[in-house]
Amino acid sequence: MKANQNIENQDWELLAKTIYDQNPGTSAENQSVTETLLPDEKERKQLLEITRQVDTYFDLKKYTADRAWEKVESRIHQHSSLKQTIFRKLITNPLFRVAAAILFAALLLVSGYEMYNNYSGSSALLEISAAKQVINKFALPDGTLVSLNSDTKISYPKKFKGKTREVDIIGEAFFEVKPDKNKPFIIHAGSAQIKVLGTSFNVNAYPATKSVEVIVETGKVLVLNKTTESTSPDELILTPGDKGTLAYSSNSLLKSTNADPNFLAWKTRNLIFKATSLAEVIVSLEKVYKVNIRLADPRLNELLLTAQFNDYPLDFIMKVIETTFKIETQKVDGQYILKARS
Amino acid sequence: MDLTEDNELFLKLKAGDERAFQTLFRKYYPAMCHFAHQFLNDSELAEETIQDLFVKIWEKRENLNIQTSVKHYFFRSVRNHCLNQIQHEKIKKQYSDRMLESTHQEINPDQFYIEVDLVERIERSIDSLPPKRQEIFRLSREQGMKYKEIAETLNISVKTVEAQMGLALKYLREELKDFSDHLMTLLLIFKKSVTRNKG
Numbered sequence: 393m394k395a396n397q398n399i400e401n402q403d404w405e406l407l408a409k410t411i412y413d414q415n416p417g418t419s420a421e422n423q424s425v426t427e428t429l430l431p432d433e434k435e436r437k438q439l440l441e442i443t444r445q446v447d448t449y450f451d452l453k454k455y456t457a458d459r460a461w462e463k464v465e466s467r468i469h470q471h472s473s474l475k476q477t478i479f480r481k482l483i484t485n486p487l488f489r490v491a492a493a494i495l496f497a498a499l500l501l502v503s504g505y506e507m508y509n510n511y512s513g514s515s516a517l518l519e520i521s522a523a524k525q526v527i528n529k530f531a532l533p534d535g536t537l538v539s540l541n542s543d544t545k546i547s548y549p550k551k552f553k554g555k556t557r558e559v560d561i562i563g564e565a566f567f568e569v570k571p572d573k574n575k576p577f578i579i580h581a582g583s584a585q586i587k588v589l590g591t592s593f594n595v596n597a598y599p600a601t602k603s604v605e606v607i608v609e610t611g612k613v614l615v616l617n618k619t620t621e622s623t624s625p626d627e628l629i630l631t632p633g634d635k636g637t638l639a640y641s642s643n644s645l646l647k648s649t650n651a652d653p654n655f656l657a658w659k660t661r662n663l664i665f666k667a668t669s670l671a672e673v674i675v676s677l678e679k680v681y682k683v684n685i686r687l688a689d690p691r692l693n694e695l696l697l698t699a700q701f702n703d704y705p706l707d708f709i710m711k712v713i714e715t716t717f718k719i720e721t722q723k724v725d726g727q728y729i730l731k732a733r734s
Numbered sequence: 735m736d737l738t739e740d741n742e743l744f745l746k747l748k749a750g751d752e753r754a755f756q757t758l759f760r761k762y763y764p765a766m767c768h769f770a771h772q773f774l775n776d777s778e779l780a781e782e783t784i785q786d787l788f789v790k791i792w793e794k795r796e797n798l799n800i801q802t803s804v805k806h807y808f809f810r811s812v813r814n815h816c817l818n819q820i821q822h823e824k825i826k827k828q829y830s831d832r833m834l835e836s837t838h839q840e841i842n843p844d845q846f847y848i849e850v851d852l853v854e855r856i857e858r859s860i861d862s863l864p865p866k867r868q869e870i871f872r873l874s875r876e877q878g879m880k881y882k883e884i885a886e887t888l889n890i891s892v893k894t895v896e897a898q899m900g901l902a903l904k905y906l907r908e909e910l911k912d913f914s915d916h917l918m919t920l921l922l923i924f925k926k927s928v929t930r931n932k933g
Contacts, residue, residue: 398903399902401897401900402900404900404903404904405897405899405900406900407903408896408900408902408903409881409896409898409899409900411903412875412881412899412903413874413880413896413899414873438907438911439907442906442907442910443890443903443906444904444909445848445852445856445910446856446860446875446910447856447858447875448768448846448848449848449852449853450843450847450875450876451768451770452764452765452768452846452853453764454764454767454768454777455763455764455767455768455777455781456764457759457760457763457764459761460759460781460784460785461756461759461763463785463847464759464785464788464789464792466791467754467785467789468752468792512911536858582755629775641831680929
């Protein structure tokens, strides 16, 4: 093993050149050069193995598992959603095939449009869930438009029958309700019930936040506490700009003026900050970009930011914050850490 | 060797443990993409193919059975999946020779996969090269540039590139030789046991 301690730098140059800067078709020549410089076969193999591993290391760096995992994760969640698995089980079940055939025959016999209508309007619930991404604007059977924030689930009937239109949500959603005076639109969110005629508003009902928040953009909304113990109904009427909060801890409904201009940013990615403390800026960024941001020094909390970002990538916003306050951002394990420049 | 660790993760995956699935995904995704690239010659297509493969693995997890090692199973699946892909894409003709050749060959995953410890070691060694030398080495190995191109890009002489690359190689060999010794020994033991099993 000691032999090549004596290899001169010049020889390393030549070795590197034959390994790293070879022209096609000269490999035989290269091999003889390597053999002359490194006569010991074991050492030669070892060197080539090391260079191969280093090159493989660079090849592997081209593929990052992070983003790919997000894609695969959202796909496996989609695939395992209730609707699909039940449907698959049903259609592969021979009994269901027979049932479907009989039903089809019955339909032909009666040929009644009415019956078809009743069947498709059965109480079967459809479910849509947004796992890791935001789902923008899809239409419910009545034409109401819904946008879902990530980790949100909504269920609704295939057709709204009866005197109301009712849906259930877990998570956060923005509704643009199609006006229909004869059929109020009712949302069940945790222990709150939200009743509207035609309007647009945001509902935030993630179980983890232990409250339900409704912010109204247009129209009039009625929020009801379903679990109230008193006999008088616990309810609030909200108009544009109002925020209704049902806190689970106190089991009370409260009306306030919405102070957060960025309440819809999870959907629009439009962020406005007016002398907003960095601590609050971070809360908004975390919510919109689904990231973790930490301040290394509590004094940074008090810095005030005035800026407007209309659908910019997070990296750009972080750059602006860096240059504005002359601080540094570091990314460690997917978490951003902000700290004073040393 | 982490054979038992892989097998444990695989059993958990079969039972529907998503975290175990993610761990295996993160561990082998780059190497499997690199391997798929050999067949498909397109890194985007390679990534899509491997993502498809993992979704399939998850869906069929309950029925998966592994005879050899998880690593070998994954790499064999990549080859089969690429073969399907190629038939599907009707670019079969172009690559059929290479495919045919490889279906008869045994796959050696270690040509594509590097253990985490070694990845860290290589990373550290390259990062500890002096800045200029590191830049030159990266342009050569990461960007695949010829010496002449590097010299033009950095506005230095080819002679300087040669000298710096020589010093980089000398340093990397010194840093990585123990590890490589260790691996070669393992490889030798592995090969011996394989021949013994065959015989």
